[in-house]
Amino acid sequence: MFLIQVILLAVVCAVFQMLLPGNAVYVVAAIALVFGLIFGQKPFHAFVMGLLGVGFLWGGYALWLDQMTDSILGSKVAVLFSLPNALTLALATGLIGGILGGFAALSGALIRKLIA
Amino acid sequence: MKYISLLLSLAITALLIAILNTKIGQIPPLGKFLNPFDGFWQNAQSHQQVRSAPTQLTLEGLKAKVQVIYDDRLVPHIFAENEEDLFFMQGYITAQHRLWQMEFQTHAAAGRISEIVGKIAIDFDRTNRRKGLMFGAERAIQQMDTLPLAKMMLESYANGVNAYINSLSQRDLPVEYKLLDYHPEPWTPLKTALLLKYMANTLASGDDAIENTNTIKLLGRPTFDLLFPDYHPEQAPIVPTEGKWNFEPLKVNTPAVQFSDSFYHTVLMDKTAPGTGSNNWAVAGSKTASGNPILCDDPHLTLSLPSIWYEMQLVAPGVNVYGVTLPGAPNVIIGFNNYVAWGVTNAQRDLVDLYAIRYKDRSRNEYFLDGKWEKTTKRIEEIKVRGDKPYYDTVIYTHWGPVAYDKTFHQDKQHAELAMRWIAHDPSLEILTFYYLNRAKNYQDYVKALTYYDCPAQNFAFAATNGDIAMHVQGKYPLKWREQGKFILDGTTNACAWQGYIPDEHNVQVLNPKRGYVSSANQHPADTLYPYYVYASNFEYYRNRRINQLLDSMKSITPQMMMAMQNDNFNLKAAESLPYFLAQINANTLNTQQKAIYQLLQKWDFYNHADLEAPSYYEAWWDKLFPLVWDELTNQTIPYARPDAFTTIKLLKNKPQHPLFDNKKTPEVETAKEIITKAFFQSVDSINNWKKSHDNKIPLWADYKATSIQHLARLAPFGVSNIRNGGNHNIINATSERHGPSWRMVVELDKKGVKGWGVYPGGQSGNPGSPYYANMVEAWQDGKYYELLFMQTPTQSAKNILFRQSFSN
Numbered sequence: 001m002f003l004i005q006v007i008l009l010a011v012v013c014a015v016f017q018m019l020l021p022g023n024a025v026y027v028v029a030a031i032a033l034v035f036g037l038i039f040g041q042k043p044f045h046a047f048v049m050g051l052l053g054v055g056f057l058w059g060g061y062a063l064w065l066d067q068m069t070d071s072i073l074g075s076k077v078a079v080l081f082s083l084p085n086a087l088t089l090a091l092a093t094g095l096i097g098g099i100l101g102g103f104a105a106l107s108g109a110l111i112r113k114l115i116a
Numbered sequence: 117m118k119y120i121s122l123l124l125s126l127a128i129t130a131l132l133i134a135i136l137n138t139k140i141g142q143i144p145p146l147g148k149f150l151n152p153f154d155g156f157w158q159n160a161q162s163h164q165q166v167r168s169a170p171t172q173l174t175l176e177g178l179k180a181k182v183q184v185i186y187d188d189r190l191v192p193h194i195f196a197e198n199e200e201d202l203f204f205m206q207g208y209i210t211a212q213h214r215l216w217q218m219e220f221q222t223h224a225a226a227g228r229i230s231e232i233v234g235k236i237a238i239d240f241d242r243t244n245r246r247k248g249l250m251f252g253a254e255r256a257i258q259q260m261d262t263l264p265l266a267k268m269m270l271e272s273y274a275n276g277v278n279a280y281i282n283s284l285s286q287r288d289l290p291v292e293y294k295l296l297d298y299h300p301e302p303w304t305p306l307k308t309a310l311l312l313k314y315m316a317n318t319l320a321s322g323d324d325a326i327e328n329t330n331t332i333k334l335l336g337r338p339t340f341d342l343l344f345p346d347y348h349p350e351q352a353p354i355v356p357t358e359g360k361w362n363f364e365p366l367k368v369n370t371p372a373v374q375f376s377d378s379f380y381h382t383v384l385m386d387k388t389a390p391g392t393g394s395n396n397w398a399v400a401g402s403k404t405a406s407g408n409p410i411l412c413d414d415p416h417l418t419l420s421l422p423s424i425w426y427e428m429q430l431v432a433p434g435v436n437v438y439g440v441t442l443p444g445a446p447n448v449i450i451g452f453n454n455y456v457a458w459g460v461t462n463a464q465r466d467l468v469d470l471y472a473i474r475y476k477d478r479s480r481n482e483y484f485l486d487g488k489w490e491k492t493t494k495r496i497e498e499i500k501v502r503g504d505k506p507y508y509d510t511v512i513y514t515h516w517g518p519v520a521y522d523k524t525f526h527q528d529k530q531h532a533e534l535a536m537r538w539i540a541h542d543p544s545l546e547i548l549t550f551y552y553l554n555r556a557k558n559y560q561d562y563v564k565a566l567t568y569y570d571c572p573a574q575n576f577a578f579a580a581t582n583g584d585i586a587m588h589v590q591g592k593y594p595l596k597w598r599e600q601g602k603f604i605l606d607g608t609t610n611a612c613a614w615q616g617y618i619p620d621e622h623n624v625q626v627l628n629p630k631r632g633y634v635s636s637a638n639q640h641p642a643d644t645l646y647p648y649y650v651y652a653s654n655f656e657y658y659r660n661r662r663i664n665q666l667l668d669s670m671k672s673i674t675p676q677m678m679m680a681m682q683n684d685n686f687n688l689k690a691a692e693s694l695p696y697f698l699a700q701i702n703a704n705t706l707n708t709q710q711k712a713i714y715q716l717l718q719k720w721d722f723y724n725h726a727d728l729e730a731p732s733y734y735e736a737w738w739d740k741l742f743p744l745v746w747d748e749l750t751n752q753t754i755p756y757a758r759p760d761a762f763t764t765i766k767l768l769k770n771k772p773q774h775p776l777f778d779n780k781k782t783p784e785v786e787t788a789k790e791i792i793t794k795a796f797f798q799s800v801d802s803i804n805n806w807k808k809s810h811d812n813k814i815p816l817w818a819d820y821k822a823t824s825i826q827h828l829a830r831l832a833p834f835g836v837s838n839i840r841n842g843g844n845h846n847i848i849n850a851t852s853e854r855h856g857p858s859w860r861m862v863v864e865l866d867k868k869g870v871k872g873w874g875v876y877p878g879g880q881s882g883n884p885g886s887p888y889y890a891n892m893v894e895a896w897q898d899g900k901y902y903e904l905l906f907m908q909t910p911t912q913s914a915k916n917i918l919f920r921q922s923f924s925n
Contacts, residue, residue: 024154025205062150070162071160076885077291097147113118
């Protein structure tokens with residue numbers, strides 16, 4: 001069940017980011033928050049759902065794009081960020097998305113708790 | 117408790133949203149930038165993605181169908197059915213590959229970089245605004261708007277660029293916009309005019325009136341003339357004529373005025389960099405193996421990525437032209453068609469004069485001119501600064517031009533108010549020159565095209581399939597009396613004004629000279645018998661003589677020989693100076709290492725090849741010697757002029773006892789011999805220091821020189837460093853640390869089909885995430901060329917066609 005929630009979050013985030021280009025941060029935060037609200041998990045579970053759902057989506061997709069292009073840009077941008085390679089940059093991408101998704105989902109779950 | 121944890125969680129979420137959407141210092145908004153849906157990851161491209169571009173596209177604004185064929189270097193070959201569509205597509209396709217660069221360069225010219233990067237760029241922006249680049253661009257547009265043809269080109273091009281900008285989603289935005297967090301604005305004809313002023317600033321803003329005025333006051337007239345002669349008889353001018361000029365020159369009156377006699381404590385603005393120059397030449401059929409003329413050109417500019425040039429073929433009824441374009445401007449700038457080829461080098465000429473202004477009072481509303489008070493106009497420049505309040509700069513305009521230097525800008529101690537008279541401020545129509553050159557069929561068409569060409573002055577080499585070769589030193593040149601503008605002029609009298617311009621027919625030019633070739637490399641246009649006063653601060657003395665020596669000695673020339681010649685590393689400066697330098701050294705006083713270097717240099721054949729050690733020792737020696745010789749003019753509190761390399765070497769050889777060579781701070785009397793020896797010891801030390809900081813590597817020339825191509829916004833990983841190439845300043849292969857041949861082109865004017873070869877240090881795409889971003893750098897570094905695909909019909913097949921696209925409304 002939890003795994004399905006994570007995957008569902010990732011899929012819905014992906015769809016809405018494609019529909020609403022240029023608003024990635026708002027979109028994933030809003031969706032993760034709504035997921036936390038709907039599913040009403042324990043706060044910790046909601047956080048992990050957001051972390052993994054958005055984290056794997058951002059990190060995984062970034063890594064895939066990088067692999068498809070022989071890291072032609074990822075390797076250069078990694079240097080700009082003083083990171084050793086594109087893989088670490090993709091991990092950072094996943095982590096940043098994940099933390100945002102995690103806190104947004106946590107907020108949703110806490111709202112649900114308050115209402116309930 | 118529930119409330120507290122919820123509020124805390126919401127606060128963290130809100131804070132994260134804010135941080136991830138905000139640029140903080142140099143760090144881009146991380147959420148926007150890193151998210152893989154529309155952040156930078158989307159800018160990476162594979163070969164496969166480039167090739168699988170859609171084949172049929174609709175594009176609003178087109179009148180008819182346009183076909184674009186890309187070859188395997190991503191050069192677009194555009195076939196349009198009318199000229200409006202041709203320029204529309206030139207704008208559209210260029211923007212597709214170079215949008216960020218186009219806008220950044222015009223923002224730079226307009227003095228708007230602070231808007232993007234913050235207050236660090238305020239001085240840069242003020243400089244370009246005080247130079248009046250926007251003022252010049254506005255005047256150019258006013259002039260071009262009166263001509264339907266110019267207006268059509270500019271507007272069609274702008275419409276094409278805007279069609280591309282409007283099609284952009286966040287995902288497709290060039291990576292630099294994402295990194296610096298801003299958006300492109302609509303393209304306008306004014307931006308094209310600004311780009312041309314940007315080139316004028318790059319090529320024709322050299323002026324040394326301030327340095328000369330200070331130097332002559334310091335040294336006195338006799339020494340000044342010794343150090344800064346207008347001409348050396350050893351020079352090989354672009355057009356050698358032995359004084360025969362078939363025209364009656366216009367009269368120039370020399371007024372009874374004094375040049376300024378004071379020291380100027382001014383911090384100089386950036387101006388044309390010393391490494392900026394170029395080579396071009398054309399050889400007649402009598403000297404070639406095939407009997408066809410061959411034209412060669414390699415303009416030297418700051419090496420940058422995205423490249424200054426964008427290669428294109430433009431075809432429409434009445435035109436089929438191939439060559440390099442400037443992203444942001446319509447037409448091909450250097451190239452060839454089925455009948456002619458042309459290429460440019462910078463024509464050195466003093467086109468900026470400074471006039472000392474006297475204001476009535478502190479309001480600066482009036483200035484003194486010929487016994488009366490004239491009104492000034494004030495242009496208030498609002499420089500928007502990212503993350504800060506706007507910076508306001510008032511620039512005063514006089515009839516001379518903008519008062520570039522005043523008490524608020526680049527002054528130290530004293531105040532000097534210096535107005536700038538610059539050809540680039542005048543209305544002009546250069547865009548028509550390129551329109552007509554693109555369509556030229558013969559010498560007459562080329563001459564007609566050049567009548568529209570004012571600034572930046574260029575040496576236009578020309579060759580045609582009918583066998584003609586020519587060179588015109590074209591530009592709008594003020595008529596000057598001797599030394600007018602060499603020093604700061606009195607701005608209180610119109611007696612110091614330019615008295616007119618040299619007529620185009622009187623410009624230095626030659627058609628089919630007896631020697632069978634024409635050539636130029638930024639040297640003097642003519643010898644001292646040319647009946648007009650010619651002055652520039654940066655004439656070149658070496659590349660031109662080497663080019664002429666080679667061309668004089670060559671017979672049965674092939675395009676391959678010309679390619680080798682563009683990559684020639686022979687260091688004529690070393691050949692003329694090193695034997696003398698070595699003779700000044702007392703070999704018995706050298707230690708083992710110094711002796712080894714001394715012997716290495718003795719055996720050197722003067723070629724600055726990449727994998728030799730000797731050129732590093734010679735160049736290090738020269739780099740130490742030059743400032744030692746001119747210590748009294750180097751790093752002083754006020755700016756002084758310094759003699760060029762040729763004059764310096766000539767003085768060292770011919771006047772070794774001259775008091776100038778004596779360092780006044782030491783009790784001993786130094787002569788050329790002592791300074792040369794001292795510089796040798798210092799250069800060995802500096803090479804040793806280099807070795808220490810480079811893992812004790814052997815100082816091979818390519819490593820020691822360390823040529824790099826920097827990204828326009830100085831983003832290090834988007835540049836290419838450690839390029840293994842030889843050459844240097846004053847060498848035909850003029851690849852120095854940061855400058856070099858920005859496009860090498862060889863064209864054979866064969867009646868049966870014109871053939872071209874070319875290469876530039878970059879790639880067609882301006883996207884650092886594209887496989888076509890820097891894909892030609894290696895070939896360029898190795899001196900290799902690509903055979904250019906010059907198509908005659910859109911359906912023509914060739915094995916190196918990458919993909920085809922068809923656009924219609």
